[in-house]
Amino acid sequence: MTVTDKTAVVTGAASRRGIGRATSHALAAAGWNIAVLDLDEAGAKAAADEIAGTHGVQAVGFACDVTDETSVGTAVATLTADAPPIGALVNNAGITSPTPFLEVDAAEWDRIFAVNVRGAYNITRALAPGMAERGFGRIVFLSSVSAERGGGVFGGVAYSAAKAAQLGFARALARELGPHGVTVNSVAPGLIDTDITGGLLEGERKAALLAGIPVGRNGRTADVADLITYLCRAESSYITGATYDVNGGSHIH
Template sequence: MHQQVALVTGGMGGLGTAVCRRLHQEGFLVAATYSPSNCRHDAWLAAQRADGVEVLAFEADVADSPSCSSVVRRLLDMAGRIDVLVNNAGITRDCSLLRMSVDDWHAVLGSNLDSVFNMTRHVLESMIARRWGRIINISSVDGQQGAFGQSNYTAAKAGMHGFSKSLALEVARHGVTVNTVSPGYLDTAMVRRMRGDVLRERILPQIPVGRLGSPDEVAGLVAYLVSEQAGYVTGANIAVNGGQHMQ
């Protein structure tokens, strides 16, 4: 059997890095996309290589369908297949709705939700032809419970699971599963940039386990969902949030 191939969008962030490294550990050939504004991709690749982790890298504007199509075509030309897609790319532009610009709305919906359509649409034909595939959409606890000042972000993250459920119904008979993972607050550089008082007084008291999550904990769930053993799991939204929000 040829080596399976996984494509991770936003693969060079905190969670994206953990997912790329775990899938490499699981034996996948891993490809990561990074945004055109990311000027540190070479350093990231070098750091992974120093740890024995080889990752293919593709610049992509995930909000742009032709850019996504180009990445998929190039990866298929190189590897001949794409077995797993992890839609992880996203941005935030937080403010109250009364102060939110149209550009802020569209930028967040484009990066977080349009990207899921753009990438999935282009990998799906290959998966269906092979009658096997795994699509994981990385949402957020905020998409389940809402968040002050994040109407754009929460709308996009909630929309991701609606997309997952509908697509899961369409492709189940072809051996392709589609699931959503909704992390809570993780110990990443973005969260660590929060003011200490905000983290201690507002965020941690909401989390029953009393700590931030590890990106590796989420990556472990992704590794399960893309495995053969998870073939009966589709259309699910799995929370990894320390009990912050329960359904």
Template sequence: MTLDAGHQGTAVITGAASRRGIGRALAARLAAAGWALGLLDIDPEVERAAEELRTEHGVDAVGAVADIADPASVDAGVSAFEARLPPVTALVNSAGVSSPVPFSDVDLATWERVMRINATGTFVVCKRVVPGMADRRYGRVVSLGSTAMQNGGGTYSKSVYAASKGAIEAFSRALALEVAPSGVTVNTVAPATIDTDIMGGRITDDRKPAFLSQLPVGRLGTTRDVAALVEFLVGEDAGYITGATYNVNGGLRIG
């Protein structure tokens, strides 16, 4: 499959409702580049996000309220996209939740909630979308991992979050091998300290020094930093890249 000039196909993005989130920033960036968009989020704000992108960029965009860990909910949302949009050529698993609770205090309910949304949600959405890509012999999948997985936690996120992101990265690498012969690539982007609400709300002036002290580049990451890399990975030019993890971490982890 080769995309027509000036037409990028449809990108499905999970977690695209939050105005300060990576998913929303990516949706705006892809809309500006001419992508059609299918946006999934449990927050009804996702429908307004799609409407704003249609108005501002003149692209086809559909928002669907869905619990990404529930197959029936995801199927309904993706079916709505398939009925109204061009074939899906990219999937970005951006939805996620964090947990700042240390292992000594965390309970099973928190473990199950974080794993269900982050790891199971990624699996469920891939299970619904990737087979269609494989049938069409073209597709790009990018899932958000985290430097917290590589470092065993972070300034805000602890063991449960790190484990869920480890599951995403391992799953992505295995899936990459399985679907590579079908023209589908699967990669992971691992951000570090990005100023989004997943960091427990805004990183205010009083919270900022704790984060900056770990960052060699001397600044917090932005949603734009992450979205720019994801835009490349979902494009045609990234067809020889699969099973990789890309760090966007301001030097928090080297290598």
């Protein structure tokens, strides 16, 4: 079993400093062909060109709104027709919200769930049947330490609830897809230096946050990307339904 004849789909991977972009590079370095799906079409295509040029694999970038079933269907139809068989899906696309619960409205709540939960459903529902039919697949959800400790980092209740929903989604899906050679796992990052957190990690705020991390630094995108790549290996077939913490020891349970 090899991954070099398969495609890994990574959602929300256009951002230069994001976990999705780093994961796409790490997977490509391991031999995967890559499909970058993102709202930002130009960014997705630029990421694909960069990945193909760096690693010598096939890489494509598509505009895709994971919250929109039609948009997902269009992207998947193109991928299925043109790219090597899809063997991995990284549900990375997500948005956060710091709004306190007593201030959050229904529209904000629905927006957070639309991307993090419905978005993951739309793309997973489109790709999982093919994986099961071919007898091989790796699905990884990008959850958050906020789901495990109940917020208190950057995200509020809506974000924590949505990321916790991903954990239940992944665990139940692992039970269903295991007999078909498809593993489903979750990664729960803590404080990672990305565009989402970058501006908030300065001065006293940064010092206070780092004081609670035993390893003494915030996480890097590569810390998460390397773990995801490990979970997507053909050899990692006996790991499923698990949640991996990547938080430097800031939350130990």
